[in-house]
Structures are given as structure tokens and as C-alpha cells.
Amino acid sequence: MNSQSVFVQHVYLDAVGIIVGKLEKDGPLRRYFKNYIEDSYFGESTFELAQKKLSYQAIQIALRQSKYESEDIEIAIGGDLSNQIHASTSSVEKYSFPYIGVYAACASFVLSMILGSIYIDKQITVNALCFTSSHLGVSEKQFRYPNEYGIQKCDTNTTTLTGGVALILTKNRNKIKINSFTVGKVVDVLSKNVNDMGTCMAYAALDTFKTHLTNLNKNLDEYDQIITGDLSLYGSKIFIEEAKKMGYFLEQKHSDCGSLIYDITTQDVNAGGSGPTCCPVVTFSYFLDKMLKGEMKRILVIATGALHSQISYQQKQSIPCIAHAIELEVNYAY
Amino acid sequence: MNSQSVFVQHVYLDAVGIIVGKLEKDGPLRRYFKNYIEDSYFGESTFELAQKKLSYQAIQIALRQSKYESEDIEIAIGGDLSNQIHASTSSVEKYSFPYIGVYAACASFVLSMILGSIYIDKQITVNALCFTSSHLGVSEKQFRYPNEYGIQKCDTNTTTLTGGVALILTKNRNKIKINSFTVGKVVDVLSKNVNDMGTCMAYAALDTFKTHLTNLNKNLDEYDQIITGDLSLYGSKIFIEEAKKMGYFLEQKHSDCGSLIYDITTQDVNAGGSGPTCCPVVTFSYFLDKMLKGEMKRILVIATGALHSQISYQQKQSIPCIAHAIELEVNYAY
Numbered sequence: 001m002n003s004q005s006v007f008v009q010h011v012y013l014d015a016v017g018i019i020v021g022k023l024e025k026d027g028p029l030r031r032y033f034k035n036y037i038e039d040s041y042f043g044e045s046t047f048e049l050a051q052k053k054l055s056y057q058a059i060q061i062a063l064r065q066s067k068y069e070s071e072d073i074e075i076a077i078g079g080d081l082s083n084q085i086h087a088s089t090s091s092v093e094k095y096s097f098p099y100i101g102v103y104a105a106c107a108s109f110v111l112s113m114i115l116g117s118i119y120i121d122k123q124i125t126v127n128a129l130c131f132t133s134s135h136l137g138v139s140e141k142q143f144r145y146p147n148e149y150g151i152q153k154c155d156t157n158t159t160t161l162t163g164g165v166a167l168i169l170t171k172n173r174n175k176i177k178i179n180s181f182t183v184g185k186v187v188d189v190l191s192k193n194v195n196d197m198g199t200c201m202a203y204a205a206l207d208t209f210k211t212h213l214t215n216l217n218k219n220l221d222e223y224d225q226i227i228t229g230d231l232s233l234y235g236s237k238i239f240i241e242e243a244k245k246m247g248y249f250l251e252q253k254h255s256d257c258g259s260l261i262y263d264i265t266t267q268d269v270n271a272g273g274s275g276p277t278c279c280p281v282v283t284f285s286y287f288l289d290k291m292l293k294g295e296m297k298r299i300l301v302i303a304t305g306a307l308h309s310q311i312s313y314q315q316k317q318s319i320p321c322i323a324h325a326i327e328l329e330v331n332y333a334y
Numbered sequence: 335m336n337s338q339s340v341f342v343q344h345v346y347l348d349a350v351g352i353i354v355g356k357l358e359k360d361g362p363l364r365r366y367f368k369n370y371i372e373d374s375y376f377g378e379s380t381f382e383l384a385q386k387k388l389s390y391q392a393i394q395i396a397l398r399q400s401k402y403e404s405e406d407i408e409i410a411i412g413g414d415l416s417n418q419i420h421a422s423t424s425s426v427e428k429y430s431f432p433y434i435g436v437y438a439a440c441a442s443f444v445l446s447m448i449l450g451s452i453y454i455d456k457q458i459t460v461n462a463l464c465f466t467s468s469h470l471g472v473s474e475k476q477f478r479y480p481n482e483y484g485i486q487k488c489d490t491n492t493t494t495l496t497g498g499v500a501l502i503l504t505k506n507r508n509k510i511k512i513n514s515f516t517v518g519k520v521v522d523v524l525s526k527n528v529n530d531m532g533t534c535m536a537y538a539a540l541d542t543f544k545t546h547l548t549n550l551n552k553n554l555d556e557y558d559q560i561i562t563g564d565l566s567l568y569g570s571k572i573f574i575e576e577a578k579k580m581g582y583f584l585e586q587k588h589s590d591c592g593s594l595i596y597d598i599t600t601q602d603v604n605a606g607g608s609g610p611t612c613c614p615v616v617t618f619s620y621f622l623d624k625m626l627k628g629e630m631k632r633i634l635v636i637a638t639g640a641l642h643s644q645i646s647y648q649q650k651q652s653i654p655c656i657a658h659a660i661e662l663e664v665n666y667a668y
Contacts, residue, residue: 003408003409003432003458003459003460004408004409004432006458046649048645048646048649049649049651074337074338075337075338075517079437081418082643082645083417083418083643083644083645084415084417084437084439084641084642084643084646085437086641086642086643086645086646089520089641089654089656090641090646090651090654092520093520093522093654095520096519097519098337098338098516098517098518098519099517099518099519099520099656100436100438100445100449100517101436101437101438101445101641101656102434102435102436102437103413103418103419103435103436103437104434104435105418111434111435115434115449118452118453118456118458119452122452122456122458124337124340124452124456125337142645182432183409183432183433183434184432184433185430185431185432185433186423186426186427186429186433188427307418307420307423307424307435308418308420309416309417309418309420310417311382311416311417311420311476312382312418312420312424315380315382315383317383317424320423320424320427322423322433322435
């Protein structure tokens with residue numbers, strides 16, 4: 001089923017908007033984050049309204065970086081972890097772009113980039129806005145317990161990023177090009193442990209990783225880095241070990257966004273970062289910088305999502321997972 | 335922004351799978367429903383597991399109707415009202431198709447058809463599986479109160495369908511053709527009344543209706559029927575009145591799926607049907623039959639969604655709405 005993986009010809013990165021919370025601004029990638037909030041309420045009365053504002057602000061920043069006005073945006077594609085992806089939807093209600101809502105948990109942003117790439121590459125539009133947001137206070141309350149309850153975390157728990165990301169794709173030639181993508185399958189290894197999502201998502205990442213390379217007849221040597229978001233320390237180990245069994249030696253070539261965003265030795269984040277903003281925040285700050293400086297020329301970004309709900313957990317269902325992949329490369333012809 | 339509306343050249347309806355609950359089987363469209371369940375638990379221990387099974391069964395029925403085996407399906411696109419669209423995701427975990435999760439509330443199915451049409455028309459795949467499900471017990475519990483609580487409904491409340499729908503689109507010529515589509519914008523008329531979603535969704539339906547006709551330079555005369563799903567009696571009235579102000583006289587040309595699925599004089603359903611299955615269940619049974627018999631040759635289906643969440647309601651936010659439209663026509667050349 002090669003149509004699962006698709007080569008893209010005419011899709012480029014036009015602009016990036018990133019805004020993060022204090023924990024992210026205090027982390028090792030601090031120098032990449034010009035836009036951040038000190039107060040997790042962001043001047044609003046609830047965490048949910050703060051998340052909506054983060055999403056809105058990220059879109060505003062991306063629009064300012066781009067040559068587009070909001071009325072020029074031809075399609076907007078977004079999704080996030082909040083029930084009914086309400087943070088995404090409500091953040092665009094003041095804009096007039098056509099809107100497609102997607103859900104792939106923490107892989108939602110890469111899924112929005114895949115659909116945006118199809119829209120542009122197939123000449124339906126000349127641009128596409130992809131966006132997401134997440135908020136630690138919203139996610140903890142919705143999926144687990146309110147932070148105020150003070151429950152002790154497991155070592156395998158990850159910390160949802162507080163932030164918003166928006167990115168504008170365009171058909172106009174630019175420095176960074178979307179090269180190809182793979183839409184993932186649902187992979188369920190029958191784990192029920194919602195306190196260790198990295199472990200079960202690792203198998204979805206493996207499936208998409210192998211599928212991408214096989215379908216597109218690609219070799220690991222072509223990539224400077226295979227980037228997952230977010231397998232945590234635990235899932236990353238499984239990903240590397242299982243990939244080795246498949247004949248892919250990833251030790252020097254793999255990074256996990258959730259392991260880069262925080263300093264896990266000094267910040268109280270347990271197994272690292274997660275949430276739909278984690279993978280794009282790290283990719284479009286740290287890795288984008290390396291690409292623009294010529295230190296990396298091609299990366300494969302595999303975003304993973306744990307597709308359970310609070311109800312499915314309460315009813316003791318296993319956690320279906322998915323991973324969607326997108327390949328970025330430096331366009332030397334530009 | 336004409337790219338919001340797109341003409342489609344090579345997308346046909348291959349197969350339909352519909353399964354409904356007892357209330358739907360007892361309604362005026364009963365003769366169209368071969369597959370139905372008497373017990374709303376469908377042999378499962380929870381309503382959520384019943385909904386997952388309805389989705390799975392609808393896909394099975396569609397596959398049996400088609401010439402495809404499940405491993406031939408190149409892309410599956412689904413979404414539903416349940417938090418994290420878990421019913422959709424978990425219903426495909428046993429299949430191996432690549433999966434795109436979407437969310438547009440009760441417009442999710444038409445959104446999945448739009449993306450499926452793009453996949454096929456732009457020659458990424460030769461087929462696409464679109465699917466959704468809904469369950470009265472799941473929706474009431476999630477958005478409002480468990481049915482067992484016995485709260486009194488408002489006259490303006492609609493009744494979520496219990497059922498599953500799956501449809502296979504294909505590039506192979508067939509009797510029913512997808513002709514065009516319009517991706518909707520988020521429209522928020524600042525209503526906060528979640529007990530009358532038809533009223534606020536009517537304005538999203540109007541926006542998409544007018545956009546579709548204007549962008550594609552179409553005349554109301556071209557259509558046998560403008561079908562909304564689901565504006566209820568209240569929203570339908572607004573839709574017709576406001577369309578008249580725009581110069582479109584819809585009295586004889588408009589049907590609302592939520593008003594057709596039940597007999598509101600004899601069934602205890604308040605303002606009619608709703609839920610992501612309502613629009614496709616009615617369209618691909620009652621209206622499809624009329625098209626196949628030659629009684630209708632072209633219809634415009636405008637599916638509407640109220641994009642609030644339980645939390646956004648509790649925090650007194652207004653209800654953002656959306657409507658996505660798809661046009662179907664009889665392919666006389668077949």
C-alpha cells in the first residue's frame with residue numbers, strides 16, 4: 001500500500017509562529033523562544049482560555065513572519081488534545097479561513113502538515129496554515145487529575161508542553177522543503193498503562209518509520225536525524241532497540257523531542273515533554289536552526305499519538321497509538 | 335477564496351454500510367435499514383463499546399458491498415463526537431489501513447468525504463473509506479447527563495442517532511458521482527444555548543450554502559434538494575428564512591436529515607435527530623434511493639457541526655459552528 005507514503009514536489013515552509021510557557025522558556029532550548037508567557041493563565045480566567053489564546057497568538061506570530069495576511073490563508077488545519085479539539089476551533093473563530101479539524105493526539109500537528117502538503121502539492125491552494133496548542137493545566141485536568149490535587153507522578157509520566165505552534169506552508173520556493181510523508185496506521189500493543197505512553201507509542205513510531213523507508217525506497221544514510229515526538233526516555237529506548245532488530249542502527253541518528261525540550265535532571269518533568277506542541281516546537285526551533293545553518297540537510301519527523309480517552313481508560317481499554325511522519329529537507333536550489 | 339470550494343472529476347460512490355439502533359429502525363425510514371440492533375448495548379458491557387462495534391460493523395458491511403477487501407483500502411478517514419474521537423479510532427485498530435482522524439462534530443462524515451475525495455481525485459489513492467458512528471447513550475452522558483438521570487429535555491433538544499455509517503469512495507466510474515465540495519469556516523453567532531444547537535448551526539449552514547453556490551457559480555435550479563444535517567425544526571426555519579433574504583427560495587427544495595429520520599409526532603425525540611451519523615444515514619438511504627430511481631439527479635448535502643465541548647459550555651463560552659458541503663449527482667454516463 002504505497003499510497004500510504006507520498007512524495008511531495010512543491011511545498012515549502014513559509015513561516016513559523018511559536019509561543020511557549022515558562023517551563024519551556026526555562027529549559028535548554030530557551031534561546032530559540034522569543035515569545036513566551038510567564039503566567040500560565042496568560043491573562044485569562046481559565047487554563048482552557050489561556051490555551052485558546054496561545055493558539056491564536058501562534059497564528060498571529062506566523063502571519064507576521066509571513067508575507068500573508070490572514071484573509072490570504074486559503075486553508076487552516078488544526079487539532080489538539082482538548083475534548084472536541086475545542087482549543088483549536090475556538091482559536092480560529094475570529095478568522096475567516098476555511099477550517100479542517102484533525103485529531104491524532106500528539107501527532108495532530110504532523111497530520112495537519114500532511115493535509116496542508118496535499119492541498120498545496122495538488123494545487124488546490126497556494127498556502128496552508130497548520131496549527132496546534134497544548135497546556136499542562138488543561139491536559140492534566142482532562143486526562144488525569146487537576147494539578148492542584150497534587151497527585152504523585154510516575155517516573156514514566158511525561159509533561160505536556162504549554163504553548164502554541166502555527167506554521168504556514170506555501171507553494172513558493174523557499175529554504176525548507178517538505179519532501180514526503182507517511183500517514184500512519186493504528187497500532188495497539190494492548191498496553192493499558194496511561195502513565196507510560198512512550199512505551200506503547202514506540203511501536204507505532206516503528207511501524208511508520210519502517211513503512212516510510214520501505215515504501216519510498218529510502219536508506220537511513222539519507223537522513224541526518226530521525227526525530228520522534230514524543231517517546232520519552234522509555235519509549236525511545238524501545239524504538240532504538242526494535243529498529244536495530246530491523247537492521248536500522250539509530251543510536252547516533254535518533255532524537256526525541258520530549259527529551260530535548262526540558263532538562264530532566266534539573267526540571268520537574270519526569271520522563272520529558274509531550275503534547276501536540278512538543279514535536280513541532282522542538283522541530284521548528286532547534287532542528288530548523290540546524291538546517292538553516294547547514295548542519296543538517298534532511299530530517300524525518302515521526303510524531304506519535306496515544307489515542308485513548310479518559311473514558312476508554314476508565315473502561316479499561318487498551319491504548320491505540322498512531323505515528324505520522326513528514327520529511328523535511330534543505331532546498332539548496334533556493 | 336475560491337479554493338474553499340472545489341470541483342471533483344473522478345470520485346464515485348462504491349459502497350455504503352449503514353447500521354442503526356431501534357429508535358431509527360422504528361422510524362419512518364425503517365424500510366431502508368436492513369442492519370439494526372435491538373439492544374443499545376449491542377452485546378457489549380458499555381455504550382462506548384457498543385458504539386465502537388457499530389462503527390466496526392458499518393465498515394464490515396461497506397466492505398462486503400464493495401469489491402474491496404479490507405487490505406485493499408488505501409486510506410481510512412473517520413471521526414465522531416466521542417472525546418478524542420475514540421469510537422472511530424478504536425473501531426479501526428484491527429484493520430491495517432492508514433488512518434486520518436477528523437473532527438467537525440456532526441459534520442465529521444462530510445469532512446471525511448471531502449478529504450477522501452481529494453485523495454482520489456488527486457490520484458493519491460484509488461479508494462477511500464469514510465466512516466463515523468454515534469450513540470445516544472454516549473452523547474447524552476458525555477455532553478449533558480446520563481439518560482438514567484432522567485433529566486427533562488427542552489423542546490429544542492435533538493436526539494443523537496445510534497448507529498454507524500461507512501462509505502467507500504473510488505475512482506472507478508459508478509452510478510453516483512461526487513461533483514464538488516466546500517470546506518466551511520467557523521461561524522460563531524455567540525449563542526451559548528447548547529439545548530438549541532440547530533439555531534446557531536443554521537448560520538454556519540447559510541455561510542457554506544452561499545459560499546458553495548457563489549464560488550462555483552451555481553444556480554439553485556441545478557439542485558433537486560438542498561439537504562442539511564441537522565438543523566432541527568428550529569434551525570431549519572432560520573435557514574429557510576435567512577436564505578430567502580439572500581434571494582434563495584428554499585421552501586420546496588430543502589430537507590433536514592434530523593427531521594426525516596424520526597416521526598417527531600409519535601417518537602420521543604423532541605426536535606428531531608442529530609449526531610454525525612444522522613446526515614449520512616438519511617442521505618445514503620432515503621436520498622440515495624431517490625437518486626438511483628431517477629427521482630433526483632443532483633443534491634447538495636450541507637452537514638453542520640456545533641463545535642463546543644462540555645468544558646467550554648461549563649466555562650460559559652459561545653458555540654463555534656461549522657458546515658461542510660458535498661455535492662452528489664447521478665452519473666448518467668454509467
